[in-house]
Amino acid sequence: xxxxxxxxxxxxxxxxxxxxxxxxxxxxxxxxxxxxxxxxxxxxxxxxxxxxxxxxxxxxxxxxxxxxxxxxxxxxxxxxxxxxxxxxxxxxxxxxxxxxxxxxxxxxxxxxxxxxxxxxxxxxxxxxxxxxxxxxxxxxxxxxxxxxxxxxxxxxxxxxxxxxxxxxxxxxxxxxxxxxxxxxxxxxxxxxxxxxxxxxxxxxxxxxxxxxxxxxxxxxxxxxxxxxxxxxxxxxxxxxxxxxxxxxxxxxxxxxxxxxxxxxxxxxxxxxxxxxxxxxxxxxxxxxxxxxxxxxxxxxxxxxxxxxxxxxxxxxxxxxxxxxxxxxxxxxxxxxxxxxxxxxxxxxxxxxxxxxxxxxxxxxxxxxxxxxxxxxxxxxxxxxxxxxxxxxxxxxxxxxxxxxxxxxxxxxxxxxxxxxxxxxxxxxxxxxxxxxxxxxxxxxxxxxxxxxxxxxxxxxxxxxxxxxxxxxxxxxxxxxxxxxxxxxxxxxxxxxxxxxxxxxxxxxxxxxxxxxxxxxxxxxxxxxxxxxxxxxxxxxxxxxxxxxxxxxxx
Numbered sequence: 001x002x003x004x005x006x007x008x009x010x011x012x013x014x015x016x017x018x019x020x021x022x023x024x025x026x027x028x029x030x031x032x033x034x035x036x037x038x039x040x041x042x043x044x045x046x047x048x049x050x051x052x053x054x055x056x057x058x059x060x061x062x063x064x065x066x067x068x069x070x071x072x073x074x075x076x077x078x079x080x081x082x083x084x085x086x087x088x089x090x091x092x093x094x095x096x097x098x099x100x101x102x103x104x105x106x107x108x109x110x111x112x113x114x115x116x117x118x119x120x121x122x123x124x125x126x127x128x129x130x131x132x133x134x135x136x137x138x139x140x141x142x143x144x145x146x147x148x149x150x151x152x153x154x155x156x157x158x159x160x161x162x163x164x165x166x167x168x169x170x171x172x173x174x175x176x177x178x179x180x181x182x183x184x185x186x187x188x189x190x191x192x193x194x195x196x197x198x199x200x201x202x203x204x205x206x207x208x209x210x211x212x213x214x215x216x217x218x219x220x221x222x223x224x225x226x227x228x229x230x231x232x233x234x235x236x237x238x239x240x241x242x243x244x245x246x247x248x249x250x251x252x253x254x255x256x257x258x259x260x261x262x263x264x265x266x267x268x269x270x271x272x273x274x275x276x277x278x279x280x281x282x283x284x285x286x287x288x289x290x291x292x293x294x295x296x297x298x299x300x301x302x303x304x305x306x307x308x309x310x311x312x313x314x315x316x317x318x319x320x321x322x323x324x325x326x327x328x329x330x331x332x333x334x335x336x337x338x339x340x341x342x343x344x345x346x347x348x349x350x351x352x353x354x355x356x357x358x359x360x361x362x363x364x365x366x367x368x369x370x371x372x373x374x375x376x377x378x379x380x381x382x383x384x385x386x387x388x389x390x391x392x393x394x395x396x397x398x399x400x401x402x403x404x405x406x407x408x409x410x411x412x413x414x415x416x417x418x419x420x421x422x423x424x425x426x427x428x429x430x431x432x433x434x435x436x437x438x439x440x441x442x443x444x445x446x447x448x449x450x451x452x453x454x455x456x457x458x459x460x461x462x463x464x465x466x467x468x469x470x471x472x473x474x475x476x477x478x479x480x481x482x483x484x485x486x487x488x489x490x491x492x493x494x495x496x497x498x499x500x501x502x503x504x505x506x507x508x509x510x511x512x513x514x515x516x517x518x519x520x521x522x523x524x525x526x527x528x529x530x531x532x533x534x535x536x537x538x539x540x541x542x543x544x545x546x547x548x549x550x551x552x553x554x
Contacts, residue, residue: 023113024118024157025037025038027199029199029235029266030354031265031356032263032266032267033298033349033351044160045091045092046092046095046300047086047093048271048301048304048305049086049094049305050096050097052306053098054067054068067126068126069097069125069126071100071105072096074108076107079107080107080111081320081324081327083115085305085318085327086305087115087117089336089340090337090340090341090343092116093160094117094118094119094120094305095120095121095122096120096121098122098125101149105156109156109159112158113158118158119153120160120161121149121153121159122162123145123146123150123162123164124163124164124165128402129142131180131183133168136179137439137440138183138375138378138439139442139443140378143183143377143380144380146162146187147190150196150198154198159198162187162201163237164184164187164200164202165203166239167203167239168202169215174367175431177218177219178370178371178373178430179375185231186501189501193501199234199266200233201233201266201270202235203237203238203270203271204239210367211367211368214362214365217263217361217362218368218370219232219233219236220236220263220264221360221372222359223361223373223374227359228358235266235268236265237271238267238268239271241312243283243284243287244274244277245277245281247274249290249292252287253287263296264356266298267296268300268301269288269297270300270301271301272302273315273336275312276312282302282335286342291346294346304316304317317329317330370430371431371432375440376435376496377440380502382492382493383441385492386445386449386488386491390449391452391455391478391484392452392455392456392465393452393471394447394451401470405444409446409447416457419454419457421453425437425438425488426441426449435496437495438492439495449488451465452465452477452483452484453484460473460479
């Protein structure tokens with residue numbers, strides 16, 4: 001006689017098979033390795049999947065950041081075009097650099113899931129949607145953006161993790177590291193509050209070992225010394241292009257392997273594929289997935305599926321026709337396909353032997369200056385309270401106000417300096433670990449605050465609130481001489497607080513049916529049948545009834 005639970009399980013398996021539902025196994029981290037639910041090691045055999053945006057080269061964009069982006073997971077037709085080629089490459093992860101949380105991603109994410117492919121998603125956006133190297137902050141606008149993206153993608157079971165930044169820290173701006181670590185802390189806390197197992201990571205630029213290695217250890221350390229994971233990343237990505245041509249394991253990766261041999265969290269190559277010595281042979285794949293490296297690394301992401309250019313050369317493995325319908329593969333694609341097909345990494349160590357540790361933070365040095373005192377959690381309600389009571393409010397004369405925000409802030413701070421005041425309240429210093437009480441507020445609120453200080457210092461002369469027509473007097477503000485300072489003290493009573501962030505403002509949880517995805521629209525019951533998760537849920541209810549019957553009858 002079949003045991004009762006076994007009978008129910010068998011029925012569930014048969015029913016799901018008939019429905020064509022084969023969910024990807026959940027991937028989680030134990031110590032410095034990734035494992036699937038069945039206890040097997042998981043290695044990222046991935047590819048970068050994003051068309052390159054427009055890059056405007058000028059003095060205000062010294063790092064070559066794109067000014068536009070195309071969300072590759074919102075275009076169902078493009079996904080249907082590309083996923084057969086991704087499957088042919090045998091990739092199991094795509095890394096996506098920028099997504100629009102207002103769009104619908106159902107079709108692409110389901111197609112990837114059906115193809116056995118996870119998504120690793122960067123939360124930052126070009127230019128104004130990432131931690132600024134020049135004037136860094138971890139503020140409500142960024143937190144809100146990050147959480148909106150998480151809420152949009154939280155319903156998809158094939159999200160492997162989220163990167164809080166890509167190459168934000170380099171050898172000249174290591175003092176922004178506390179802002180990156182604070183972002184990881186708050187994103188991690190939010191994911192835990194949603195019972196999400198998605199991983200939290202950072203993708204680093206390669207470079208001098210003095211700052212690179214210290215940064216890696218800094219992002220995975222515990223400043224409290226209590227062996228806690230609350231401020232540690234889960235996965236550290238290294239954008240590494242050391243292996244060129246035929247290469248060799250020791251000659252290309254020897255020093256990097258030595259640097260990370262005792263690393264405490266998951267490490268992988270978040271980009272690889274040298275272009276400075278063409279053709280790209282991809283022989284590094286065999287090394288990366290060999291037993292010589294798998295005790296240190298958990299695979300990598302080849303760069304890039306779409307064409308991309310940089311100062312170092314041209315990347316890309318396919319070309320897309322002008323009408324967007326046809327894919328033509330290159331020799332790079334063919335060679336990577338051949339190398340990925342040979343991958344057979346060891347299934348060790350065991351999950352039970354992988355333990356997690358979080359050491360104390362590394363000491364700073366001349367190449368790495370970053371405090372272990374992190375910025376506070378951005379407080380939307382406190383900043384909103386302040387915004388509504390300020391006497392002079394930033395009301396820009398142009399919709400594209402990001403182009404004038406920094407200039408006006410500099411102007412306002414310069415005026416305060418002449419008036420024996422300062423902008424310490426809105427600033428922060430990642431090297432010293434000192435952060436102004438408004439440092440976590442949206443930049444527009446910070447500007448309104450310093451504008452209000454200048455306005456009040458000048459006896460509320462309306463002209464002092466003009467700022468070229470971008471400031472408006474708030475008639476409902478308190479009339480005291482130092483109302484802005486009083487409002488800051490009242491609204492932001494605990495400026496150094498850290499806490500679990502709540503849902504982002506205006507959170508709708510998952511995007512609408514705009515874009516090219518398969519939105520539910522108004523088709524109610526019809527749409528429900530097309531939704532795989534809903535279908536599984538209905539099936540589970542039916543099968544639970546069957547299981548109960550089995551239990552009763554046996």
